[in-house]
Amino acid sequence: MSTAPTPPRSAPSSVDAVPVDREVLVARAYLSRVAEPPAAALAAFVDDVGPVVAARRVRDAVTEGPGALPPEVVRETSARRGTDRAEADLALLAARGGRLIVPEDPEWPAAALAGLGTVAGPDGAPGLEGPATRDGPAAPLALWARGPLRLDAGPSGWVAVVGARAASEYGLWVARDWSAELADRRCTVVSGAALGVDGAAHRGALAVGGDTVAVLACGIDRAYPPKHATLLEHVGHRGLVVTEYPPGATPARHRFLVRNRLIAALTAGTLVVEAAARSGAMRTALVAEALGRAVMVVPGPVTSLMSLGCHELARRPEVSVTGRVEHVVEEVSRVGDGLAPPPGTPTRPTDGLDPGALRVREALPLHAARTAVRLAHDAGVALAETTTHLRDLEARGPVSEDDGWWRRRPG
Amino acid sequence: MSTAPTPPRSAPSSVDAVPVDREVLVARAYLSRVAEPPAAALAAFVDDVGPVVAARRVRDAVTEGPGALPPEVVRETSARRGTDRAEADLALLAARGGRLIVPEDPEWPAAALAGLGTVAGPDGAPGLEGPATRDGPAAPLALWARGPLRLDAGPSGWVAVVGARAASEYGLWVARDWSAELADRRCTVVSGAALGVDGAAHRGALAVGGDTVAVLACGIDRAYPPKHATLLEHVGHRGLVVTEYPPGATPARHRFLVRNRLIAALTAGTLVVEAAARSGAMRTALVAEALGRAVMVVPGPVTSLMSLGCHELARRPEVSVTGRVEHVVEEVSRVGDGLAPPPGTPTRPTDGLDPGALRVREALPLHAARTAVRLAHDAGVALAETTTHLRDLEARGPVSEDDGWWRRRPG
Numbered sequence: 001m002s003t004a005p006t007p008p009r010s011a012p013s014s015v016d017a018v019p020v021d022r023e024v025l026v027a028r029a030y031l032s033r034v035a036e037p038p039a040a041a042l043a044a045f046v047d048d049v050g051p052v053v054a055a056r057r058v059r060d061a062v063t064e065g066p067g068a069l070p071p072e073v074v075r076e077t078s079a080r081r082g083t084d085r086a087e088a089d090l091a092l093l094a095a096r097g098g099r100l101i102v103p104e105d106p107e108w109p110a111a112a113l114a115g116l117g118t119v120a121g122p123d124g125a126p127g128l129e130g131p132a133t134r135d136g137p138a139a140p141l142a143l144w145a146r147g148p149l150r151l152d153a154g155p156s157g158w159v160a161v162v163g164a165r166a167a168s169e170y171g172l173w174v175a176r177d178w179s180a181e182l183a184d185r186r187c188t189v190v191s192g193a194a195l196g197v198d199g200a201a202h203r204g205a206l207a208v209g210g211d212t213v214a215v216l217a218c219g220i221d222r223a224y225p226p227k228h229a230t231l232l233e234h235v236g237h238r239g240l241v242v243t244e245y246p247p248g249a250t251p252a253r254h255r256f257l258v259r260n261r262l263i264a265a266l267t268a269g270t271l272v273v274e275a276a277a278r279s280g281a282m283r284t285a286l287v288a289e290a291l292g293r294a295v296m297v298v299p300g301p302v303t304s305l306m307s308l309g310c311h312e313l314a315r316r317p318e319v320s321v322t323g324r325v326e327h328v329v330e331e332v333s334r335v336g337d338g339l340a341p342p343p344g345t346p347t348r349p350t351d352g353l354d355p356g357a358l359r360v361r362e363a364l365p366l367h368a369a370r371t372a373v374r375l376a377h378d379a380g381v382a383l384a385e386t387t388t389h390l391r392d393l394e395a396r397g398p399v400s401e402d403d404g405w406w407r408r409r410p411g
Numbered sequence: 412m413s414t415a416p417t418p419p420r421s422a423p424s425s426v427d428a429v430p431v432d433r434e435v436l437v438a439r440a441y442l443s444r445v446a447e448p449p450a451a452a453l454a455a456f457v458d459d460v461g462p463v464v465a466a467r468r469v470r471d472a473v474t475e476g477p478g479a480l481p482p483e484v485v486r487e488t489s490a491r492r493g494t495d496r497a498e499a500d501l502a503l504l505a506a507r508g509g510r511l512i513v514p515e516d517p518e519w520p521a522a523a524l525a526g527l528g529t530v531a532g533p534d535g536a537p538g539l540e541g542p543a544t545r546d547g548p549a550a551p552l553a554l555w556a557r558g559p560l561r562l563d564a565g566p567s568g569w570v571a572v573v574g575a576r577a578a579s580e581y582g583l584w585v586a587r588d589w590s591a592e593l594a595d596r597r598c599t600v601v602s603g604a605a606l607g608v609d610g611a612a613h614r615g616a617l618a619v620g621g622d623t624v625a626v627l628a629c630g631i632d633r634a635y636p637p638k639h640a641t642l643l644e645h646v647g648h649r650g651l652v653v654t655e656y657p658p659g660a661t662p663a664r665h666r667f668l669v670r671n672r673l674i675a676a677l678t679a680g681t682l683v684v685e686a687a688a689r690s691g692a693m694r695t696a697l698v699a700e701a702l703g704r705a706v707m708v709v710p711g712p713v714t715s716l717m718s719l720g721c722h723e724l725a726r727r728p729e730v731s732v733t734g735r736v737e738h739v740v741e742e743v744s745r746v747g748d749g750l751a752p753p754p755g756t757p758t759r760p761t762d763g764l765d766p767g768a769l770r771v772r773e774a775l776p777l778h779a780a781r782t783a784v785r786l787a788h789d790a791g792v793a794l795a796e797t798t799t800h801l802r803d804l805e806a807r808g809p810v811s812e813d814d815g816w817w818r819r820r821p822g
Contacts (some may be wrong), residue, residue: 036791254766314732321722340717379490382486382489
């Protein structure tokens with residue numbers, strides 16, 4: 001892992017560049033560990049009293065009097081309130097060239113995350129079966145980040161490319177090829193660094209020197225999955241690795257589901273490349289839909305279990321099926337940017353011919369001559385009209401006349 | 412080709428069974444040859460004065476006085492009005508066991524064809540590039556048919572399964588497999604008898620002893636394509652072969668486009684299995700859409716040119732992508748019939764667990780024991796709640812306690 005600090009690529013303007021108070025950073029670093037995300041009550045409490053006061057009251061576990069914690073905050077924080085590693089965490093982050101992005105920072109993706117508090121359903125995926133977190137889909141308290149890309153550059157032009165870990169060769173090909181194409185068209189490819197589609201998406205973007213963001217379900221110091229350690233290093237070097245989990249946090253199943261809401265929220269649209277029925281990628285798509293972001297699926301063979309989730313999603317009115325990567329660019333770009341050109345359609349030498357002329361021409365056999373009267377009959381076109389069409393076709397080239405006998409011109 | 416007459420399977424009730432006047436049949440047989448379909452002006456004229464009078468005036472080419480033909484009818488009929496093979500055509504049809512279905516016959520599919528006159532656009536496919544017939548999308552003047560299936564049994568439960576002649580192995584597999592499944596679920600599979608998807612659709616239905624209808628773009632005495640001669644014989648024996656073209660009519664490109672409107676009109680929905688950009692199958696789909704029938708496409712690999720047309724169609728709001736044949740049954744069946752069961756979703760032993768309980772369970776490593784305090788911390792769940800969850804999990808089975816140390820139960 002690179003240990004050289006990598007400042008955000010486009011530094012904020014000098015007006016914006018007031019550094020966040022150290023006290024705020026330390027408070028948010030502490031709060032980020034003290035409750036398991038998404039901690040809706042704690043998030044609301046922090047919004048209410050500010051991170052510094054919130055951190056002090058949580059640490060002190062004030063349960064009575066004017067500074068008392070709401071009972072839900074007590075519940076969310078009681079198990080870990082004694083664990084304060086904020087200074088050590090920040091030091092570790094700095095040593096690895098990372099930064100803590102907080103709402104007090106101009107780099108905070110406020111617009112992207114604004115919808116999170118309003119999404120219905122336990123984890124922002126309404127109507128989907130399966131385990132769900134009890135807490136609301138709250139915005140994160142802070143984001144641990146590493147890499148030169150600024151987190152507030154999206155969500156416009158940012159696209160989530162997600163899908164199955166057990167992807168097929170087809171899914172891996174599409175993920176990589178389309179991500180390369182997306183990056184080439186100045187889109188930022190966001191994914192979850194998992195095996196399968198996620199990894200192929202990051203690799204595709206990196207292959208063309210494009211921007212890519214990995215949103216982790218564990219601490220930023222963890223390389224998970226281990227096979228992707230080098231990939232994550234590349235993403236952190238060129239794009240951005242980001243997580244709401246504090247250093248050392250281990251990946252756990254519920255964390256992947258919780259993390260997925262961030263992938264959906266940070267992007268203008270989610271593209272599901274392959275997904276089995278009831279999969280994490282489907283949940284990401286449903287959160288994106290609930291947030292009002294574009295949801296797109298890549299179609300695949302109906303014989304492939306790995307496309308089952310995509311085809312089920314395709315039945316939802318808000319979900320679009322994209323057979324061409326240009327349509328993805330169109331969906332996630334700012335209005336008017338990146339409009340897909342119309343698909344190329346084959347042309348035929350007979351294009352633009354009058355339908356009657358076409359019928360007359362088709363009535364002419366390949367290797368025999370016909371009179372105009374016979375052609376009129378065979379084509380069912382009036383004789384005068386047939387003669388006009390024949391003269392017109394003669395002028396255009398495809399037929400010729402010899403003493404009242406018409407035939408096709410060779411070629 | 413079978414020469415034994417095959418009467419419609421469910422004969423009309425005795426009240427309906429008044430045979431159509433021979434004079435009407437002969438008139439419609441003549442009219443069916445005298446103009447190239449779709450002949451909108453002639454169709455309107457026949458509706459107006461009846462087939463017997465219309466046939467006489469066309470034959471006599473009355474252009475002046477009270478019985479004069481409208482100029483458009485003259486134009487549509489002048490080239491062939493002298494060709495009257497009606498008696499011979501009917502004799503040939505009878506010899507082959509066929510019948511001429513006319514609007515005066517209870518078997519006429521009046522409900523299915525009712526929309527044809529009202530569809531905008533030259534051939535009922537508005538907004539699609541490519542050659543188009545000048546005439547309106549008129550209903551046919553008569554339908555030459557052979558086979559035991561009644562033509563008025565649709566359009567409910569009748570589904571068009573269409574697609575590319577140059578289909579891929581995947582397309583052929585889907586066409587055959589889904590058509591067999593559709594036929595097994597009492598749907599009638601309608602197609603155009605072409606090579607590729609069409610042929611596979613007919614074969615799939617026949618393979619399970621199901622009903623299938625081939626709509627031809629040539630005379631009923633023609634076996635086109637020649638490779639499908641035996642297939643057409645089977646369709647005519649078990650289902651129905653039908654065409655608006657008189658005996659002897661040769662297949663021509665414009666006739667395929669014109670024929671496609673009948674495939675769309677005779678069915679409750681059109682399923683496009685594979686289609687290149689700008690193909691006949693796409694036109695059939697657009698006519699079906701214009702007629703207000705269901706349009707469905709089978710998704711396929713985005714890497715396949717043969718799925719390009721399907722994926723382009725999928726971008727239209729009215730077109731649905733169907734990954735499962737059950738959805739096709741649902742679309743084309745009468746309301747309430749054939750509802751698709753929900754897809755099977757995998758179940759997990761942790762289904763139905765409280766999210767907090769899940770977090771506690773996940774915090775337990777596979778092969779080590781933990782105290783409740785440690786688990787509360789790792790899961791970020793309050794201690795009292797953690798203890799409750801542990802007792803609950805213990806009762807359900809997946810964890811066990813030994814002197815304050817908790818561990819996973821094997822299996």
